[in-house]
Amino acid sequence: MSTVALAGGIGAARFLEGLAKVIPPEKLFIIGNTGDDTEIYGLHISPDLDTVVYTLAGLANPTHGWGIADDTFGCLGSLGKLGAETWFQLGDRDLATHIFRTERLRSGTKLSTVTSEISARLGVRCTIRPMSDDRVRTIVRTPDGNLPFQTYFVRRRARDKVLGVTFDGASKARPAPGLLQEIRRASGIIFCPSNPIISVGPILAVPGVRKALELRRCPAVAISPIVGGRALKGPAADMMAGLKLDVSARGVAKIYEGLVDVFVIDREDADLAPSIEELGMKVLVMNTIMSGMAEKKALARAVVRAIQKHSAVA
């Protein structure tokens, strides 16, 4: 019996860092978003998977959240001198992951296998599983046309108005090995504090995943990534606004309607509790700002307790 967590990038990674200290990491099965994967210089980059792996391995850059702490940028600098585009910041140590992954993928290994290899070799004891071994790409529709997610987010700094979001390839993607089974036999499901549109959205778009979550036999708890109408990290608020969604914890809860039993919101948003309960969820109000390890563990402990409590009730 595992705890299954749906995860995007930095926000999820920070929460999972606490969770892996609160429950045995071997019992933690993380489903990672690959919708923002990209190819740069012919290398396969999985930004969200890597952020989760690096964070759980204790290697993450504490300032940015992405990349590896104290990494150097010798290769990127030299690529620039050769005339290559260098808008995607790839550190030398980080590059090793992409080179390793790309070579393994080219030799026919599945992304889920490579991700397990990388995790294990970096000392991570949880399972981190991409949502699918098949290619899914998040595409952001803007007034300037359809942009691949990293082009929208990194290259153009999330400045374009978001008119829509699609997940190219999702309808034909198969869930990664073991993924639906883990959801079915989970003792708890957690929606990490990630962007519901472009981090959790692609996971839910993989055929079979939403259904398995709807049919869950265990409590599902979500943590709002929106606090006081602002995203803790990344472009969630602007995206939700562009999509004419309610940019609030309640707006996130609405997206997860039918999938979640307990919704965790920050004290700042306590007044939203009644309107979220109307969606058929219990609401847990607490501090959700993870400024340090103590806060990460406290939030994780509260989520684990909510799962236990809800299991007992059900």
Place this chain on the structure above:
Amino acid sequence: MSTVALAGGIGAARFLEGLAKVIPPEKLFIIGNTGDDTEIYGLHISPDLDTVVYTLAGLANPTHGWGIADDTFGCLGSLGKLGAETWFQLGDRDLATHIFRTERLRSGTKLSTVTSEISARLGVRCTIRPMSDDRVRTIVRTPDGNLPFQTYFVRRRARDKVLGVTFDGASKARPAPGLLQEIRRASGIIFCPSNPIISVGPILAVPGVRKALELRRCPAVAISPIVGGRALKGPAADMMAGLKLDVSARGVAKIYEGLVDVFVIDREDADLAPSIEELGMKVLVMNTIMSGMAEKKALARAVVRAIQKHSAVA
């Protein structure tokens, strides 16, 4: 009217560094060996081309001769942690070249074009042209079986007895664009002080190259890479011994019989001059040990003068 130089790796690069200061670099057309090219982590590595480019760009590591000065090894170290083999020393800045080249090749660009792009962007004004855009791989036959060149040379440190050398793919390789024309209209041809078996050998094995050199209309000068029965750099002496060749400047001259008009040997080998002249070559005896830039330029000047003198005679 260009000077055409046939080049291997480090020995050639050192000589060419002097030559490019003695004649206008725009008039220098260098034919590089790609027999020791290899794929590592799915990246296309061209060690000899890179050594020549880096040296002429003033970027080469002055201690090793290969790689880039003051390079870091963050990526390689991290690849090791991921369980990848790390016997081939790839620095972070050096990696940029391989990543750039591999991406360009995968997009359908020819190696000769990519090599020109890399050279130009690093500020090299000579032309550096791979011997062929087609795949040629030097294979070393040893008591332990056939080894790809870099496995023999780097991984196993050239410790295996050499029973034979073949150039896989050479018989079907086409000379790189412009290569035969440059040989035909050259004002001088230089065989750099490179390993005659595995550096110049692959170039001569590309169909049409040997013939074009035999039919040359200008003087050809070779500099012996063997001095006092020892290779200045690399495994030339052991290889020649394994192949039952005469490990001496005369042994090298013998390999180049019919291709070379003037053979440059070191003072230490002065006594070999008569036996080399018997092969139908003029012999130039001078200091060939390039300990610094002054020696490199002196050697280059002597070679250029030999070409001029021989042209006048012919």
